[in-house]
Amino acid sequence: MTSPAVSRARSGPPPPLTEVLANRRWWRDDRPFPHFRAQGVFTPAFYDALVEHRRRVERRGRSETADPSRLSRNMLNSDAYAWDFPPDLGGPLSIFVSRAWHDMIAAMTDVPATGDVNCALHHHHAGSRDGFVHGDLGVAWFSRQPRADGINPMDLARCSYTDGSGPEHASAVDRVRAVTAIFYLDNEGWQPGDGGETALYLRQSDPVRRPAVAVAPVDNSILVFENTPHSYHAFLRNPTRARNSVILWLHRANSDVMTRWGVEVAKSWGQVPLDGGIDP
């Protein structure tokens, strides 16, 4: 039977994490760089609600050009479809942009996150290509319209995430991507050999097909890692079946990154385009 919390979540605010988190024993693994993994993340009822919410978006159809209302090809260097969460999103998927989820991920990774969040559905159709080995550390721009709980969701109608351009350019703030979280859903029956794993690497020069770790896109599982100068990862091609996921980025202050890794790190930011070019 569906719990009241899950029922309420179908259109309203997400339920408390304590009611829907099924797995309270996640793995922290330091190789090839610190990351967190878990399977069976949510209760079956809430996971089903997440899948249904994803399918409601899917039923709008997909677009080959950028379209904020649908899964669309809006990433320059990826052949995947993405649907960026609108800033006023409600329903089950909004749990990923909730204050509680933000704070949980930030505490887990020990990152001083600012509350600025970018979250999207990704759909890699069967036959998607390998990604390239990259890190997500780079500048991101946000307009300032924080919710009452302090979370400031990305709003592309006001400000470009990539370069800050847009109607609210003057008041936009630059942040740095701090944490990447990938939740895998609606990939029922995934088997080894189907592809679509998220691959982790020790070095950026490692061949994309020879990762240190390949995280399988098993339903109701998650991968989380801090974006550092060494968190190299890539999407592995999926020849036989589509791969679906929710991608979330948390952010930190620019000065925090400079303090931790030095100004030299910033020189690399211009080499990897944000948003339109990164596809984990």
Add this chain to the structure above:
Amino acid sequence: MGKGEHRRMERSPRKRVCLLTGAGGAFGSAFCQQLASDYDIVAVHRGAPPQVPTQDQSRIDPLDPRKPLVVNTHRVFAVQADLEDDREIDRVVELALARYERIDLLVNAAVSYSFGPLLGSRRLLDSLEQQFRVNSILPVKMAVTVAERFWQVHDQDNLSENRNVVNLSSTASFTVRADTGGAGYSTSKVALNYLSRFMAQEFKRVGVRVNALAPAAFPTAEVPMRAVLDGVRQLDSGAMTGRILVLDGQGPQLR
């Protein structure tokens, strides 16, 4: 719990130190999961590590990530290595001794298997050498390397510490059944049984016992994983040497 504490590994001087090969397999993972509280385990794996807390991986509560968890108390020391390379055997033994300063029990559980007919296909034939390398010869190389690096210079301690080798064999080594396609696997385990007995004779001079454990296919209702783990413990705690402990669902029998 701070970041650095993720790496802290509890170590009790009372624990026996076990060097385990094949730690990424079903038996190896179960051994690590269920016996890490009794042994300090050096878990040697070729591919994915055993899914247990190690020096590199631990469990956290996502809602309270700094809270120490009991499940992380007994971590194994995981070492990735391709033991078909002799230099890797040396490295693994060195690492084990550097980490724990002694080896009380060597469990040879790494395995290679390929099943198929001898006639009509090259698959089994092509795998024969590797099956013998991993299943028969590697256990000897591991034991000899440990002996040369440690046991030979501690022969008095070896007796008092009841140090020993357990080679994981199989009841498949007792029968000839052509329909199983297991000519390579079965005969590699036959060789392991006899090599274990020869080793037992020679290793007496350094005070180290050598035995084999031969379960039927497991885990099954007849031979659950627990029975196989208990078999290792029986051989480790006993005084026998040159014996084969058979687990075929009829109760443990020493041959």
